[in-house]
Amino acid sequence: NTLKVETGATVTVESDANQSYNLSDVKVAGTYASAPLNLSVSQKYRLRIKTSKGVTYLSDFVEARVSPVVDSISWxxxxxGLQLYTNTHDATNKSRYYRWEYNETWQFRAKYFSRFKADGKAIVPRNLATENIYECWGNSISSSxxxxxxxxLVNDVIYLNPLTFITSDSEKIGVKYSILVKQYALTKEAFEFWELLKKNTENLGSIFDALPSQLTGNIHNISNAAEPVIGYISAGTVTQQRIFVPREALPNAWRIKYPYSCSEPDSIYTVNPVTGSRDEDAVFQTKSLLPLEAITNNNGAVIGHTGAGAQCADCTIRGTNKKPGFWQ
Incomplete structure (x- = not known):
């Protein structure tokens, strides 16, 4: 089922010192944000949401938690495959409960290299500097x-906490892989909410698994306390760290599985030597295939081009050819 987003709501962060900060609609429907705020970690905060229909939801006041630095992301x-871990510690022993989110980015390549393109009239060389469709970057946000x-534990130390696993044949690790990890320190109550949510959504799969438990958050309908509201509001700082894992650092025996089945490139001639038809126009100008390499005769004259489908020759159908600014 598709969740219905709430647009046109009035969203406010309130402190227990009677300060309030308004959040505004952003480009993503149902998402609200504010300009950077200099909030005090010594105060408690809550969230007030008034929907476009006039229904008000209010969270409990929560204490702000300061996340310690991420010591390292190891693998x-x-x-x-590749197992990634997160490591952190709090010398004051005050954090104790943690949650992590991550954003993966990976460099990948098309199966075949396209040096030419169809411009509607002819097959012309591709500007490889501005029309690269061989090398791209993919992106994924954590869903677990x-x-x-x-x-x-006696000491507030998290060591080798499993973060995510990537199979040895994944395209994510075919060229270079990067992960940005965000760390949140939670209250005990927030941790228990997330723990129960995890059990209810991720760990059900057999008759031996625990049945879903009633999920109670800290957000309430102020006019109807009996209405079930799923969600938990937390407040605090976020720390983060990014690492890169190049293909050269991984076992040579690992073989990357291309996500599509690609046959050997076809040879498409400008003029079919058997039928006399202009095959290149029918194939390349209609984008049925993308031209790859030139086919020449014994005299060096171009008489056609090899071709492959977009899934095998154009990486932009599943990623971007714009190199991320943080890429190393």
Whole structure:
């Protein structure tokens, strides 16, 4: 089912010192944000939401938690793939409960290199500097819930907490992989909410798994306390760290699986030597195939081009050819 986003709402952050900060609609429907705020971590905060229909939801006041720095993002090459971990500690022993989100970016390549393009009239050389469709970057935001706690330890240390796993044949690690990890320190109550949400959404799969539990957050309809409201508001700072993992650092035996089935490139001649038809016009100008390399005769004259489908020759159908500003 598709969730219905709430647009046109009035969203406000309120402190227990009677300060309020308005959030505004941003480009993504249902998303609200503010300019950077200099909030005090010594105060408590809550969120007030008034929908376009006049219904008001109010969260409980929550204490602001200061996240310690991310000590490191580490990884290990296993027999099956790449396991990533997060590591942190709080020397004051005050954090104890953590949640992580991550954003993955990876460099990948098309199966075949296209040196030419169809311009509507002829097959012409591609400007490889501005019309690159061979090398691209993909992006993915974490969808799983990643939690960690040191509550049962003497020291507030998180070491080798599993973050995500990438199979050894994944295109993500075919050229270079990067992950940006964001770390949040949680209250015990927030941690328990996320832990229960994780159990309800990720760990159900067999008759032996626990049944879904009632999920109670800290947001309430001020006019109807009986209305179930799923969600938990937290306040605090965010720390983050990015790492890169180049293909050269991974086992040579790993073989990357291209996401599409690609046959050998076809040879398409300008004029079909058998039928006399202009095959290049029918194939390349209609974008049925993309031209790759020139085919020449014994005299060096171009008599056609090899061609492949866009899935095999154009990386932009599943990524961007704009190099990210942070890329190394």
């Amino acid at each position: 290990k090459a296993t027999d099956d 819930i990643v939690l960690g706690s040191s509550s049962k």
